[in-house]
Amino acid sequence: MKRLILPAVLCLALAGCGGSPDTPGAKAAHDRHENFEAIGKAFKTIGDELKKGAPDLAAIKTQATKINGFAPQVKDWFPAGSSPKDGVKTDALAAIWEQPDEFGKAAARFAEAAAALDAAAASGDLAAVRGATGPLGAACKSCHERFREKD
Structure with a gap:
């Protein structure tokens, strides 16, 4: 019986350690991290598809639409109270x-590049998609260089 109780107690204790963030600022930082992870995953999927001999245009369209759906929201993912100066654990620099x-201009450039990629994907023209990935990647890189803590 003791062998069952200790693991059960440990599981319950560890379950209490995780979960949702405890402040609005920490929740905002958590949510934006999750959203950026989704954008990164979508962009990686597009890149992986473009490396194939026969890219799956439907997959590219889906991921481009996902990125474009997030893009106009980015500027709103950094509310007051969610910066490192507020004690929030985040890779976002206080410069935001x-x-x-x-930062708003950088977010707008990202949104424009995301819309262009989505339009290229919707057109079905893989050359246009390839051409649109460069500006989107550059928009990401530019913002990361100025507004994100280096890894």
Whole structure:
């Protein structure tokens, strides 16, 4: 019986350690991290498809639409209270909140590039899709260089 109780107690204790963030700022940071992970996964899927001899255009369209759906929201994923200066664990640099106009411009460039990729995918033209991935990647890189903590 003791062999069953200890693992059960440990499981319950560990379950209490995880879960949802405990402050609105931490929740915002968690949610934006999850959203950026989804964007990254979608962009990777597109890149992987484009490396194939016969890319799956339907998969590319789905992922491009997903990225484009997130893109206009990015600027809103950084509310007051969710910065590192607020004690929130995040890779986002304080420059986002200190230079909101510059960050807004970077977010707008990302949204424009995401819309262009989505339009290229919708057209069914793989050459256009390939051409649109570069500007989107550049928009991501530019923002990461200015507004994200280096790994």
